[in-house]
Amino acid sequence: MFFDLPSHADLYQALLDRDDRYDGQVYVCVATTGVFCRLTCPARKPKPENCTFFATIGECIEAGYRACKRCHPLAPAADADPAIATLLAALDDRPDIRWSERHIIQMGFDLSTVRRSFKRQFGMTFLDMARQRRLREGFETLASGDNVIAAQHDASFDSPQAFRSAFARLMGCPPSALKAGGLLRVDWIPTTLGDMIAVSSASHLHLLEFVDRKALPRELARLRDFAKGDLGLGRYAPTDQIQSELAAFFNGASATFSTPMAMHGTAFTKDVWHALLTIPAGSTRSYSEIARDMGRPSATRAVARANGANQIAIAIPCHRVLGVNGALTxxxxxxxxxxxxxxxxxxxxxxxxxxxA
Structure with a gap:
């Protein structure tokens, strides 16, 4: 685990010093760029609060970060396996391809061997890596103000319709429904446990969810209705603040979240979420304990439903609630x-x- 590594301060100093003793042993993920690097990377150094350090490339990729094009952190893993080297080079050289199993076979590789190699080195398959890169690049193109055609090309989809469909599966709406700016603004945040979607107004955080959460399209639809359709791409200050606080949480510096949060739910649901906020970091509660503490001992199932309806992950710590027998549920x-x-x-x-531990 990350906490077996040297302290964040020591690793950040090693990054500033470009200390080659850590080369291949530790990698830095930069929240503001979505890129991960070797500590010897010659690029301009990020602020410490924007850095998270991992011991493996797989953890960096799992967290949604892209490999730096200056220091090439994937090179050693590629050198260790010719198939990985060839496929990574092809992914960089041919961003126009919508990669499939057919392409891998045409290059002379066995599908099961490639799948095992990539899972072993990176924790995901080659096709997973290619799909993640494509959709994220398209999202970032839209967020920068370009149109769907430009986003489609950057994401290497065969057609605007194919990109619109993939985008709609993730966001619950076509790209045209999300303009630049807006009363509420949607942006993408890489974290150590995978990419997240944040939605903020000028004053509050309204949503923070992992991109693969099945409920995400419905939650975004409700926020779009709340904003009377004025939901756009981009970010306000609360998104910057929660990104910084998430980085501090994952690098072991702080479990405190002070970003102002807007809670969308019934009075009972909000009471449950406020109860979650009282659970100290590192502690857990059961659904029945929360119901009892709220003075509603018969409302265990209602508490569980409210817990599952939380749409500000981690900051409202529904992950601290376990089953009555301590099971993860x-x-x-x-x-x-x-x-x-x-x-x-x-x-x-x-x-x-x-x-x-």
Whole structure:
């Protein structure tokens, strides 16, 4: 885990010094650029609050970061496996291709061998990597103010319609429904557990969800209705603030979230979310305990539903709620993420309460 690495301050100093003792052992992910680098990278150094450090390339890719084109952090892994080297080079050289299994076979590779190699090195398949890169590049093109045609080309989709369909599956609406600016603005945040979508107004954070959450399109649709259609691409200050606080959370610096949050729900649902905010980092509660503490001991199922309806992940810590027997249950971002969050929060417990990791 990350917390077995040297401290964030020590690693940041190593980044400033371009200390080659860490080359191949630690990588830095930069929240403001979405890129991960070697610590010896010659690029301009980011601010410390925008840096998260990982011991493996796979963790960086899983968190949604792209490899730096200056220091080429994928090169050692590629050198270790000719198939990986060839496919990564092809991915960079042919951004116009919509990669499929057919292309891999045409290049003379066995599908199962390639799948195992990429999963072993990076924690995802080659096709997963290619799809993630395409859709993210299209989203970023739209956010910069370009049109759907430009986004389609940058994302290497065969047609504007294909890009619109992929975008709509993620966002719950076609690209044309999200203009630049807006009362509420949508932006993309890379994190250590995968990319997230944030929606903010000028004063509050309204949504923070992982991009693969099934409920995300419905949640965005509700916010679009709330804003009377004025939902656009871009960001306000609350998105910058939550991105910085997420980076601090994942690098072990702070479990405090002070970004102003707008809660969209019934009075009971909001009461549950406020109860979640009282659970200290590193601690857990059961649904029945929350119901009892709220003075509603028979409302366990209602508490569970309200917990599942939370649309500001991590900052409103629904991941701290477990089943009555301590089992991981009901997390929209995936139970594997809930377990990862439990592992991370072990770091924030008082030392006297920590169990062996």
């Amino acid at each position: 009901g997390y929209g971002g995936g139970l594997w993420r809930k377990q990862k969050l439990q592992d991370i929060e072990h770091h924030y417990r008082p030392k006297s309460e920590r169990l062996p």
